[in-house]
Amino acid sequence: RKRIPFLLEVNSPLSLERAREPGLRFRRVALVLERYTWRSATKVFPVSRVLGDMLIREGVDPRRIAVMPNGVNRSEFNLRELERAKRCLGIS
Numbered sequence: 001r002k003r004i005p006f007l008l009e010v011n012s013p014l015s016l017e018r019a020r021e022p023g024l025r026f027r028r029v030a031l032v033l034e035r036y037t038w039r040s041a042t043k044v045f046p047v048s049r050v051l052g053d054m055l056i057r058e059g060v061d062p063r064r065i066a067v068m069p070n071g072v073n074r075s076e077f078n079l080r081e082l083e084r085a086k087r088c089l090g091i092s
Contacts, residue, residue: 008041
């Protein structure tokens, strides 16, 4: 209503993911709200093309989808420095 852009990253269909585990109540409500949220977003950023295609099937306008894979292009980073930094932090 206030015309504030609503940008949404989607890592997984959470209602389906949670439905596999015991304890999700109101499964249908969760699914409806999730679909509403996806369709209401100004721009939706799924982390894979497969997920983007699923969002389209669920009614998200393809023009509002931009696939943004989550990962690192290792060629853009100095891996020696990365390993040194991890050792300094005690996480190697």
